[in-house]
Amino acid sequence: MASFGKLDKDLHLQVYENVEELSDSLAEHVAQLSASAVKDRGAFTVVLSGGSLIKTLGKLCEPPYLQTVDWGNWHVFWVDERVVKKDHPDSNYKLAYDGFLSKVPIPSEKVYAINDTLSAQGAAEDYEFGLKQLVKTGILAMADTNDYPRFDLLLMGMGPDGHCASLFPNHPLVHVKEKWVASITDSPKPPPERITFTLPVIQAAANIFFVANGEGKAEMVAKVFGEELPFGQLPSQSARPTNGKLIWFADKGAASKL
Numbered sequence: 001m002a003s004f005g006k007l008d009k010d011l012h013l014q015v016y017e018n019v020e021e022l023s024d025s026l027a028e029h030v031a032q033l034s035a036s037a038v039k040d041r042g043a044f045t046v047v048l049s050g051g052s053l054i055k056t057l058g059k060l061c062e063p064p065y066l067q068t069v070d071w072g073n074w075h076v077f078w079v080d081e082r083v084v085k086k087d088h089p090d091s092n093y094k095l096a097y098d099g100f101l102s103k104v105p106i107p108s109e110k111v112y113a114i115n116d117t118l119s120a121q122g123a124a125e126d127y128e129f130g131l132k133q134l135v136k137t138g139i140l141a142m143a144d145t146n147d148y149p150r151f152d153l154l155l156m157g158m159g160p161d162g163h164c165a166s167l168f169p170n171h172p173l174v175h176v177k178e179k180w181v182a183s184i185t186d187s188p189k190p191p192p193e194r195i196t197f198t199l200p201v202i203q204a205a206a207n208i209f210f211v212a213n214g215e216g217k218a219e220m221v222a223k224v225f226g227e228e229l230p231f232g233q234l235p236s237q238s239a240r241p242t243n244g245k246l247i248w249f250a251d252k253g254a255a256s257k258l
């Protein structure tokens, strides 16, 4: 697994006065990546998380982005999903639909939710199969140097324990390399059954934007930018592109222990 050394704050961290300013900047960065991906490849493959991230995407649903972003070429995925029905309150799809996707004109066939009739393992295998079909049709790119897909953008949140996606500190899932999408049935954060991208898929991304808001995240943000820990011990630190760009968007509270 690639070792990167200590994360450089000057290169990878942007601190904002408040969530409002953070959301403005996030929207602008996402819109710019969308424009360049659509120009280069005719598609923008963007991956969402659950949690508080969705709220911070709100500015994209407003002018000017509502009109200027080429929503018709977006392809939307989930870095992790809870294995529940799509209309269940725990569903990351539902969270994203209610807070973001229902407000922008992305064609519904380009929104790739999990199959909510399957078991965790079945849903993970099915999602990976679906990704492989999108590679065949040229919508999803592959990394140049390995056999993992290369998404244009991963939008990630971090839990107060340092987890990201459904990759929890020191859980055996952090070492899975042979799959793109894995299942977990003992998630420490409820609900227990989930599917998640594996770390090598996350590391193959062209861009990762992490969003951290509030003092509750401060200790972990400081750890992420502190000493380099063994791979998988702090998934939010290990989750960085091997050949891509990483930006942490933090408000003052989340950056207060740096």
Ligand SMILES: O=C(O)[C@H](O)[C@@H](O)[C@H](O)[C@H](O)COP(=O)(O)O
Binding pocket: 049, 050, 051, 052, 053, 080, 081, 082, 092, 156, 157, 158, 159, 160, 163, 164, 165, 166, 189
């Ligand atoms: O399904 C999930 O649980 C999420 O995808 C999860 O990985 C989330 O991104 C983090 O837990 C951060 O969530 P908060 O930003 O709400 O703390």
